[in-house]
Amino acid sequence: MSDEVVLSRPLPVITEMNAYFWRSGQKGRLEILRCEACGLYIHPYAALCPRCRSEAVSPEPVSGRGTVASFTINHQPWFPHVPVPYVIALVQLEEQDDIRLVANLPGCPIEDVRVGLPVEVCFEQHGDIFVPLFRPAAGADRG
Amino acid sequence: MASYGEKQACVSGLGQSSINRKPSVYPFKLAVEACLRAIEDAGLTIDDIDGAACWPGGVNFLGEGPSAAAVGDIKNSLGLKLNWYSSGEGAAMFAPVINAIGAIAAGYATHVLCWRAVGERWVPTYSHANAAGGPLPRVAGWMQWTAPYWAPSAANWTALVAGAHMHRYGITREQMAAIPIVQRRNAGLNPNAIYREPLTMDAYLGARMVTTPFCLYDCDVPCDGATAVIVSRLDAAKDLRRKPIRFEAVGAAATDRMDTWFARDDFPHMMMHDAARAMWRRTDLKPKDVGSAHLYDGFTYLAMFWLEALGFMKEGEVGAFIEGGRRISLDGELPLNTNGGQLSEGRLHGLGHLHEAVLQLRGQAGERQVKDLKVSVTGVGGGGFGGALLLTNEDL
Ligand SMILES: [Zn+2]
Numbered sequence: 001m002s003d004e005v006v007l008s009r010p011l012p013v014i015t016e017m018n019a020y021f022w023r024s025g026q027k028g029r030l031e032i033l034r035c036e037a038c039g040l041y042i043h044p045y046a047a048l049c050p051r052c053r054s055e056a057v058s059p060e061p062v063s064g065r066g067t068v069a070s071f072t073i074n075h076q077p078w079f080p081h082v083p084v085p086y087v088i089a090l091v092q093l094e095e096q097d098d099i100r101l102v103a104n105l106p107g108c109p110i111e112d113v114r115v116g117l118p119v120e121v122c123f124e125q126h127g128d129i130f131v132p133l134f135r136p137a138a139g140a141d142r143g
Numbered sequence: 144m145a146s147y148g149e150k151q152a153c154v155s156g157l158g159q160s161s162i163n164r165k166p167s168v169y170p171f172k173l174a175v176e177a178c179l180r181a182i183e184d185a186g187l188t189i190d191d192i193d194g195a196a197c198w199p200g201g202v203n204f205l206g207e208g209p210s211a212a213a214v215g216d217i218k219n220s221l222g223l224k225l226n227w228y229s230s231g232e233g234a235a236m237f238a239p240v241i242n243a244i245g246a247i248a249a250g251y252a253t254h255v256l257c258w259r260a261v262g263e264r265w266v267p268t269y270s271h272a273n274a275a276g277g278p279l280p281r282v283a284g285w286m287q288w289t290a291p292y293w294a295p296s297a298a299n300w301t302a303l304v305a306g307a308h309m310h311r312y313g314i315t316r317e318q319m320a321a322i323p324i325v326q327r328r329n330a331g332l333n334p335n336a337i338y339r340e341p342l343t344m345d346a347y348l349g350a351r352m353v354t355t356p357f358c359l360y361d362c363d364v365p366c367d368g369a370t371a372v373i374v375s376r377l378d379a380a381k382d383l384r385r386k387p388i389r390f391e392a393v394g395a396a397a398t399d400r401m402d403t404w405f406a407r408d409d410f411p412h413m414m415m416h417d418a419a420r421a422m423w424r425r426t427d428l429k430p431k432d433v434g435s436a437h438l439y440d441g442f443t444y445l446a447m448f449w450l451e452a453l454g455f456m457k458e459g460e461v462g463a464f465i466e467g468g469r470r471i472s473l474d475g476e477l478p479l480n481t482n483g484g485q486l487s488e489g490r491l492h493g494l495g496h497l498h499e500a501v502l503q504l505r506g507q508a509g510e511r512q513v514k515d516l517k518v519s520v521t522g523v524g525g526g527g528f529g530g531a532l533l534l535t536n537e538d539l
Contacts, residue, residue, distance in 0.1 A: 010279045010295070012287035043406065044288065050400045070310065070411075072302035075352040078295050079279070088294045088354070090303045090405055100405040102292050102303070115310045131291050 007082055011129050017045040020059035025123030025130025031059040032099060041096040064121030065137065066093040069100055071113050087113050091134050107135045144427050148248030150539055153387035154501045155254070155380040156185025156373030162489040163264065163367040164337045170262025171206020174369040175220055178258055181371035186384030187254055189221050192373075194252030196229040196239035198259055198493075211262035212369065227251035234395035234418065235524025236439075236493025237532060241395050243374040253379050259494040260369035285403070285527075298362055298442060300404045301525060302354045305444035307411040309356060314447075314462035316356055320347045321468035322443045322479070323360040323486050329473065330483025332511035337364050337489045361443040363485035370494035372501070377539070386536060388504045391518070394422025394531035404526040412452070415522055415529030419452040422531040428518060430454045433533075435503050435513045436477055437496035437521040440484040445525040450479075453520060453531070478513050493523035497532065504536040 012022055021043075024031035033042040037054035041062070049057055069092040075085045087110055093099040105113060106122070119134035158181030160173035182189060201213030214230045217223070229242045236259055243255035282290040289300060308314065323342055330336035342360060350358040380387040396417040399407045409416070423429075430453060438449035447461045455477060456464045465471055471479035482488045482499040489495070500519040502508050522531040 008279055009293065010282045010286075010290040012291060013281045013283040015283075018287065042401070044401075044403065046401070070303045070307035072299055072306055073352070073355040074293065074299060076296070076298070076354060079293050082293050085352075086293065088292055088299055088303065090307070098401065098406055098408055098410065100410070102289050102294055102300075102405070104292050115307070 006124060009126065009131060011126055011131075014129070022129045022131070024059065024061075025125070025132060026128075028123075029061045030064045030121045030132055032062050032093070032095070033057050034060040041093070041099050043099050043101075062093055062095050066091045066119055066134065068113065068115055068117040068119060070115060073110055085110060089113065089119075089134065091119055101132065103132065103134045105135065106133055112136070147392070147425050149244045149390040149393045149425070151377045152244045152247045153375055153377050153380050153389045154372050154497070154534070155375040155383050155385060155387055156181040156187065157498055157501055158182070158184055158371040159335070159491075159495075159498055160369040162335055162337060162491065164364065164489070166265040166367055168367065169206060170208075170211035170260060170265050170367045170369070171216065173262070173367060174206070174212030174217065174258055174260035177260070177369035177371040178217055178221060178256055181256065181373050184385065185254070185373045185375070187373065189223065191254050192221075192223055192256045193225060194227040194243060194246055194255030195223055195225055196243050196255055196257045198230065198233065198236055198238045200231040207262040207265040209261065209263055212258060212260035217256070217258065223256070227255070232528075234530030235528040237395070237497070237523050237530030240372065240374055240497065240532065241393050241530055244390060244393060247374065247376045253376050255374045256371060257374055257494070258369060258371040259492050261490060261492050262367050263365050263490075264367045288403075296354070297526065298354050298357055301442045301444055302357055304404060304411045304413065305356060305442075308444070308448070311411075312459035312462065316348070317344070318462035318466045319356065319361065319443050319447070320344055321465040321471065322440065322446055323347060325468040325471050326440070326480045326484045327487045329481050329511055330487035332509070333482045333488060336483040336487050337366060338483070338487045357442055357444070360486065363441050363490040364487070366489035366491070368489055368491050370491050370498050372494065372497060386505060388501045389535050389537070389539065390532060391428060391535045392422045392426035392533040394418035394420070394425075394522075396421035402527045413448060413525055413529060414527055415449055415524060415531070416452040418524075418529040418531045419449070419454070419522065422533055423454065426533055428533065432518050433477065433520045434516040435481060435500065435519045436479050437500040437519060438480065439493060439496065439523040439525060440480060440486050441490070441525060443486065446479065446484070448525065449522045453522065473511060473513060481508060481511050481513060496521045496523060500534055504534055
């Protein structure tokens with residue numbers, strides 16, 4: 001995304017509960033907590049697996065592929081330096097339906113966004129924080 | 144049906160401050176005004192109050208902002224002598240009421256003063272703070288999952304859940320429009336409402352968008368104002384000034400594996416669906432017995448989600464149910480937000496809905512009174528919290 005201006009974002013306070021997520025992009029991949037015992041992906045953080053109560057929960061790389069489960073076109077200038085309108089999407093990861101991430105869709109014109117659009121993760125670096133974003137997947141039918 | 148504790152508790156007093164769109168009275172003073180009016184309305188004296196509860200927690204000695212009257216400040220100002228008090232999280236904006244019912248059932252208190260005070264016009268909002276320039280604030284907790292994507296508002300979050308529901312069931316903005324239009328008509332009969340002039344479909348469809356599918360009229364009206372209710376033990380309220388309005392059932396459940404706005408297994412449901420199910424398990428009454436509904440409308444679609452969660456129609460049918468507004472009008476089968484709701488009366492944040500439900504059940508709603516009313520339901524919250532109350536004017 002070198003051709004795109006990087007606009008500032010409110011960035012997360014990094015804690016023991018979230019560092020794996022916001023820094024996994026440094027390795028060029030997205031990581032989500034997963035239960036080693038039953039395989040459940042968990043997001044946001046939980047100390048025990050909420051399904052089987054195993055303590056063996058740790059970050060694991062995911063494919064970074066997903067689909068747009070929902071989206072909204074935001075017109076309200078909450079942040080004066082960010083031009084409106086812009087897309088806020090809810091992306092559902094292909095590994096598990098209920099892992100849903102709020103994201104922006106750089107490289108996706110507003111008129112092309114739709115529920116079901118295949119997307120893949122990319123990262124925008126802000127210091128030691130790598131904000132996961134999603135782009136239309138290569139070869140995605142923008143219908 | 145088991146004899147659940149809420150059936151021995153009631154609302155005995157109601158108080159509301161002036162509702163100010165423009166900041167004009169210090170919000171803490173509005174909270175004091177509402178509390179004194181509720182005690183007076185019940186026919187009690189300050190010395191009768193032995194419990195106090197508000198939502199959410201507030202900072203003592205700070206009478207403005209989103210939580211403008213902390214328990215300690217109201218206690219000190221009124222000279223309350225408390226056996227029990229509570230503030231903080233819980234079943235959304237009904238946490239003080241539901242906690243008060245529990246305290247009464249446990250014998251901690253007899254008459255609990257509950258309030259919600261908002262002073263969000265008195266202080267600059269988040270977006271005003273951003274407009275001032277300078278570095279953006281770091282975000283912690285829930286906001287870390289949304290604000291980095293320039294989605295800092297519950298308007299955005301609700302829009303994402305609503306969008307999924309609309310897409311799945313083919314619900315339209317023309318159908319949604321019935322809620323703000325009908326509620327504005329109701330507000331015309333409520334002298335305390337902020338916006339009272341009629342809203343037309345053309346004005347709705349032509350309004351500026353905030354975050355699709357929500358336009359300006361789908362978002363509630365920020366204000367400074369306060370609402371107070373007295374929750375009493377039923378037998379101690381029998382001979383007071385007002386007819387006791389009894390709690391028939393309470394819903395305050397959280398049962399999904401991962402409760403956030405977006406992570407639920409049953410997305411696009413919200414925690415209100417858990418609360419509604421829990422409420423109906425505690426009563427023999429059914430949705431068909433309900434004569435009026437007072438449902439949280441921070442955004443239009445939250446009231447729509449509440450209608451489905453409470454089982455007034457099948458999943459996905461709320462658009463057809465509200466279309467045209469006939470069924471949810473004052474003379475329809477299920478009058479909705481008869482005071483105008485937060486979309487027109489003002490964002491009194493949940494307790495305004497309880498205030499109106501009790502006013503209706505007492506028969507004190509004036510020109511907007513629902514005829515032959517016996518049972519009302521009210522539900523507040525959206526996303527990762529929710530609370531529901533079923534109320535009746537019939538004796539146990
Ligand atoms: Zn597990």
